[in-house]
Amino acid sequence: MNLNLKGKSVLVTGGGSNIGRAIVLAFAEEGANITIGDIDTAQAARVADLALAKGAAGAQVIKTDVTDFEQVKAMFAAAVDKFGTVDVLVNNVGWDKLMFFTETTPEFWQKIIQINYVGALNCTRAALDIMIPQNSGAIVAISSDASRQGESREAVYGGVKAAVNSFMKTIAKENGRYGIRCNIVCPGVTVPESGDEVGGASMWSDPAGMFTPEQFDKIAKALPLKKIGRPSDIANAVVFLASGAAGHITGQVLSVSGGYSMIG
Numbered sequence: 001m002n003l004n005l006k007g008k009s010v011l012v013t014g015g016g017s018n019i020g021r022a023i024v025l026a027f028a029e030e031g032a033n034i035t036i037g038d039i040d041t042a043q044a045a046r047v048a049d050l051a052l053a054k055g056a057a058g059a060q061v062i063k064t065d066v067t068d069f070e071q072v073k074a075m076f077a078a079a080v081d082k083f084g085t086v087d088v089l090v091n092n093v094g095w096d097k098l099m100f101f102t103e104t105t106p107e108f109w110q111k112i113i114q115i116n117y118v119g120a121l122n123c124t125r126a127a128l129d130i131m132i133p134q135n136s137g138a139i140v141a142i143s144s145d146a147s148r149q150g151e152s153r154e155a156v157y158g159g160v161k162a163a164v165n166s167f168m169k170t171i172a173k174e175n176g177r178y179g180i181r182c183n184i185v186c187p188g189v190t191v192p193e194s195g196d197e198v199g200g201a202s203m204w205s206d207p208a209g210m211f212t213p214e215q216f217d218k219i220a221k222a223l224p225l226k227k228i229g230r231p232s233d234i235a236n237a238v239v240f241l242a243s244g245a246a247g248h249i250t251g252q253v254l255s256v257s258g259g260y261s262m263i264g
């Protein structure tokens with residue numbers, strides 16, 4: 001199967017840590033040029049070096065807070081400057097802290113909305129300005145199975161990720177005429193293999209703060225595939241959806257979660 005990603009310009013937000021890191025490395029193995037937009041440039045630079053070692057045609061890090069539209073536009077300009085265009089956008093940045101809704105505050109809701117939703121709006125808007133004139137492009141958003149199922153302690157995050165799904169479907173409908181495809185990947189619990197794979201700003205810098213070892217065990221046992229997801233599981237699906245092999249797929253929501261959700 002020819003994924004046709006060699007030499008393509010791929011922009012991954014939040015590419016320094018965990019899932020974003022694995023996505024960068026998977027595109028690197030396909031010989032893509034990669035721009036990582038992240039607030040944690042030290043961690044992202046380590047990933048960029050690894051990407052070059054794994055076969056990326058090029059790699060750069062642009063310090064970007066995706067909630068700031070001016071910074072996002074500058075990140076896309078840097079990608080065009082170095083690699084000629086942007087063929088693929090992966091809207092990967094996301095953030096949550098597990099809490100019951102009754103424990104949360106309006107400030108917390110705004111933070112979730114800004115990072116998970118406004119960040120995706122900013123990046124998608126900047127990407128379309130490049131992709132529409134060239135009549136091609138692929139966008140993949142990293143959502144969450146919390147958007148499809150509802151999940152305790154993820155009320156605001158799950159709702160916002162459902163908004164991401166709906167937004168991306170509309171973008172798929174509006175821009176299919178320009179050869180632009182948009183799809184959504186919903187991870188379940190996806191845990192780094194080691195501490196090296198996450199940055200200081202990561203939700204997983206303290207895995208025990210997310211789930212106790214007993215909870216991890218229970219989660220794995222409850223899944224049909226009986227194992228917790230790893231970042232590469234998500235990256236494989238993202239690379240496929242961004243590639244020429246998925247040329248007739250758009251507006252789809254794909255769960256990569258060991259069977260946690262089964263929606264038909």
Ligand SMILES: NC(=O)c1ccc[n+]([C@@H]2O[C@H](COP(=O)([O-])OP(=O)(O)OC[C@H]3O[C@@H](n4cnc5c(N)ncnc54)[C@H](O)[C@@H]3O)[C@@H](O)[C@H]2O)c1
Binds near residue numbers: 064143
């Ligand atoms: N890991 C999971 O279990 C899981 C489950 C479902 C969905 N997801 C989703 O997958 C995506 C990646 O999750 P992860 O576990 O790899 O997260 P992570 O916290 O490990 O990494 C997030 C990355 O984004 C960067 N970042 C954070 N805020 C930023 C901002 N405002 N601007 C630019 N960069 C910023 C961080 O520095 C970090 O490199 C997110 O959208 C998340 O919601 C993760």
